[in-house]
Amino acid sequence: QVQLVESGGGSVQAGGSLRLSCVISGGTYDRHCLAWFRQAPGKEREGVATWYSRADGRGGHIYYSDPVKDRFTISLDNAKNTLYLEMNNLKPEDTAIYYCAADKRNNVFCFPTMDTAAHPLASWGQGTQVSVSS
Numbered sequence: 001q002v003q004l005v006e007s008g009g010g011s012v013q014a015g016g017s018l019r020l021s022c023v024i025s026g027g028t029y030d031r032h033c034l035a036w037f038r039q040a041p042g043k044e045r046e047g048v049a050t051w052y053s054r055a056d057g058r059g060g061h062i063y064y065s066d067p068v069k070d071r072f073t074i075s076l077d078n079a080k081n082t083l084y085l086e087m088n089n090l091k092p093e094d095t096a097i098y099y100c101a102a103d104k105r106n107n108v109f110c111f112p113t114m115d116t117a118a119h120p121l122a123s124w125g126q127g128t129q130v131s132v133s134s
Contacts, residue, residue: 009128047112
């Protein structure tokens with residue numbers, strides 16, 4: 001399984017932006033579900049965005065959770081083996097530890113609300129803190 005290392009978290013004011021990075025190493029990640037999750041204090045972990053590379057090499061199948069749709073953008077730079085999460089118009093409710101995750105699976109099981117208890121993702125990063133003040 002691949003190894004993941006996130007970076008890019010920080011503290012911003014509401015309305016600000018951050019870009020999170022997740023470097024993927026230790027093997028290939030084709031036919032992998034690549035995902036961003038977050039966990040706020042006292043809350044359950046939730047899926048934020050997912051990427052599954054298209055077989056034709058033209059981008060990925062992308063899904064976002066409703067709270068971040070139209071504000072966050074997930075992308076993958078294969079040359080850098082890095083998954084990104086561009087976060088714009090941040091809100092205090094976006095405050096959380098953000099994790100990237102990866103698992104080799106069929107793309108029909110790759111979306112933010114996927115059941116990670118029934119189908120655990122094999123690889124997780126250590127997390128990066130995002131704090132948004134009002």
